[in-house]
Amino acid sequence: MSEQVFIFDTTMRDGEQSPGASMTLEEKLDLAKLLEDMRVDIIEAGFPIASQGDFEAVNAISKIIKESTICGLSRAGQKDIERCAEAVKPAARSRIHTFISTSPLHMKYKLQMEPEKVLEKIHDSVTLARNLVAEVEWSAEDATRTERDFLRRAVEIAIKAGATTINIPDTVGYSFPEEYGAIFKDLIENVPGADKVIFSAHCHNDLGLAVANSLSAVLNGARQIECAINGLGERAGNAALEEIVMALRVRRNALPYETKIETTRLTTASKMVSRITGFPVQYNKAIVGKNAFAHESGIHQDGMLKNAETYEIMNPETVGQGATNLVMGKHSGRHAFKDKLSALGYELADNAFLDAFQRFKDLADRKKFVYDDDIVALVDDAAAYIADTVKVKRLRVVAGTDGPQTAELDLEINGENKWTTQRGNGPVDAVFNAIRALIPHDAVLELYQVHAVTEGTDAQAEVSVRLSDGEYVTSARASDADTLVASAKAYVGALNRLIAKKERHSGGQKAAG
Missing domain, CATH: 3.20.20.70 (Aldolase class I)
Structure with a gap:
């Protein structure tokens, strides 16, 4: 009873x-x-x-x-x-x-x-x-x-x-x-x-x-x-x-x-x-922790995709946690990656899938969490069969109270080196003006965000950038001990993803050069 x-x-x-x-x-x-x-x-x-x-x-x-x-x-x-x-x-x-x-x-x-x-x-x-x-x-x-x-x-x-x-x-x-x-x-x-x-x-x-x-x-x-x-x-x-x-x-x-x-x-x-x-809940706290129903191990993810009961003794919905979270990271396997691609709307041929999966594993070795935007970018690159169209080679910025703020920028565009010097209303504006001068485009900067990865004056800066050209929206993040270098890399990263999307939907023609 x-x-x-x-x-x-x-x-x-x-x-x-x-x-x-x-x-x-x-x-x-x-x-x-x-x-x-x-x-x-x-x-x-x-x-x-x-x-x-x-x-x-x-x-x-x-x-x-x-x-x-x-x-x-x-x-x-x-x-x-x-x-x-x-x-x-x-x-x-x-x-x-x-x-x-x-x-x-x-x-x-x-x-x-x-x-x-x-x-x-x-x-x-x-x-x-x-x-x-x-x-x-x-x-x-x-x-x-x-x-x-x-x-x-x-x-x-x-x-x-x-x-x-x-x-x-x-x-x-x-x-x-x-x-x-x-x-x-x-x-x-x-x-x-x-x-x-x-x-x-x-x-x-x-x-x-x-x-x-x-x-x-x-x-x-x-x-x-x-x-x-x-x-x-x-x-x-x-x-x-x-x-x-x-x-x-x-x-x-x-x-x-x-x-x-x-x-x-x-x-x-x-x-x-x-x-x-103000007391945070530890990520691995039983029942209510952020990771209580999260799985990154490839073996666990494979079991979960076949039958949730293989690695979960209760449904996350019963405790108000929402759905199970298959966290994409370095321990994730092919099965979980393919399931994530399907959820994002992608079905890739074998070679394209293997190329994207290898890029995913390489990225997962470099960062703790691989987000959906990261995976979308990887897939766009694999589908278009391209590496980064644009790369940051060198950046030198002059800033301070006396002005004007200027950015001297070298980019590699489709294998060719180009450089320019541009002014701006502040050092970040100067950097972005230099990128626009070397790669003319209509994309609008929708988001620019900076935060410190760690504590202290020597902390790395992580910069997030989101671009939109009215048809496509792309975003990218980059980290560097120099905030301006991280800013340039993030902007160029978002621009590369925009180029990849345009190429993918226009038959593979180069969108920059």
Whole structure:
């Protein structure tokens, strides 16, 4: 029988504790609406007593969210609990999440309280919270480093005081799956009243085991998982919501449990949290990373083209990622290249295809990513049976405040060297005027863009140029330590592609000379 696992999102509370990850009220409201659309069961909206801003955020979210339970965090003190209750009061479904440390280390150095006093505090705090709201979650902070007998006593007291959810957090990411799961099994089997409450897992990722530990808890009786979008959280973060949800969905044979999460919104949520916090999502991040459904290896691409299940265990559409991406690079094979050509509208004869494929492999050895425009250019060259019609041989530019800015340019055009000196309104304009003087053409410069490839004053400049003559549009990029040289090469590169297209559609006659 399938059982539901409740998803408790703590992105706005534990996630916001990441240094630099603070969110504004408006951002929290937008995220709360998206989490509700995703059908998240419980939204931990903040720590109301921490600040006036946190209180207002929890209160405002409580007013607009109707389906998800709104939860506020509280320490075990009376003021904390009452402030939390006030913040979540407008919610259609509200919860107070109160906690206290239970490990010997925390009790001695953090709380400076005797164990019996801690047990008394658990009883009093849960009782107070239960008198204020219908749902009370109690957490044993640092539970995985707590003595097992003491943890059983603490959980029993919390249940008797009225807790409806018992959270056993791996606060410092110390545990591992077999050990963490055994804690839940022990508590559920040996604590009176354990069958009347929901047990919850809250795992940190200090050892990279947060998701594995959370799933182990489910296998041993936990029915709520506390997690965050993108695994956001203090230190190494929390268990990632998207990984938890998709693990439960994909591995139903081993994990016969389900969630209510609308998985097609996972990538949208990931991007929103990344934008709000400024924390980028690593490219190879599971489920939502840019490369999660990207394939460059020729062996993998060949398998994917025959049957996607050969190398993908889920469809990218199910997590909002769009289509599978066959990345064209040095590891791509003939099959993938031919499939890409077909998608771009090209069908080449064998010799032309082999020539274009070799050019592609040569280019892929020189740059990280080969874009569609690059491939179009390669195909145009192969189809027209030409090398570059125009090549930059030498460039000398005079610039500065005194002016005039001039460019002395040597080009090789159809094997013949030509040169000129031209002025311009700035050095780049002078360079482009020199190219136009040597190769008269009607193409209009639609795009000129420069950015540094790396950091520092010695960084290479990458220049992008797009030309249009009304019939064809071509673009090219070039890099060089000298921005003006890169500019000349990029312009000439785009011009070569324009020439190639014209020749291809005019029977092979030279378009420059």
